[in-house]
Amino acid sequence: MNSAAPPLNLQTYSAMDCPVHGLVTILSGPWTTYILWLLRQRGPMRFGQLKKQMPAISAKVLTERLRLLEQTGILDRHQEATIPPKVTYSLTGRGQELHGALDALDALALKWSGRTAWA
Amino acid sequence: MNSAAPPLNLQTYSAMDCPVHGLVTILSGPWTTYILWLLRQRGPMRFGQLKKQMPAISAKVLTERLRLLEQTGILDRHQEATIPPKVTYSLTGRGQELHGALDALDALALKWSGRTAWA
DNA sequence: GAAACTGGTTACTTTAAGGTACCTACTTGC
């Protein structure tokens, strides 16, 4: 993070001089932290399983979120060579690392909201 | 963070069941981490000073970001009873706490981007 | 031959967010 003004749109996050902004921007996409939470709680999940947990999201947006997380190395996408296709998403090592930092934010969020820690 | 699906728009972050999502969503607004970084580096700043550091942002959006950060208790807004008005923004205790967690994300972002830590 | 399955893709429409230009308040200086 330096004094250069950060770029404004999501597509340039990888080129910007402020890596934390890029990472935060990735994480803030609607549903992203929820996807990460689900995969942490339940382990690897298929596209359809994720979709069922989030009926209010369109398949198009879910695909975009998953692709972004895959491209940034936070999720792993594994497709079996079957018809119909069978794709499983799981957290990478980076995804696991990320949870340490997210837990810190989560702890602050919970502390500030006056809630007890979630089980 | 529980299994309930998080709401989608920024305005409901305070009501959602996933506090970390709300916090991350707040932080991801364009320029937000930059504002926080500026205030941390330089101490309290006036609206016009902030604006000068970010010529590409409109006064309208800067105002919205600052208001949001004030409403969530991350920034303090102090207005002197003068004409013309003189408003100074500064980090609250929460804002200071937040930087611990942001530093963890920053460290991950830098590690992943293969960059040396910023001075 | 049609339906179902899965994980998408795509063109078009709708909605949300941001930008722009103008405006506000009151005091001071000229």
Next chain:
DNA sequence: GCAAGTAGGTACCTTAAAGTAACCAGTTTC
């Protein structure tokens, strides 16, 4: 009397993001 100062507010326009509906591939089942 007008301009300047500061920190905004607001209506309207533009742009970006999301939603929708139809579609795709190939195999299996009936």
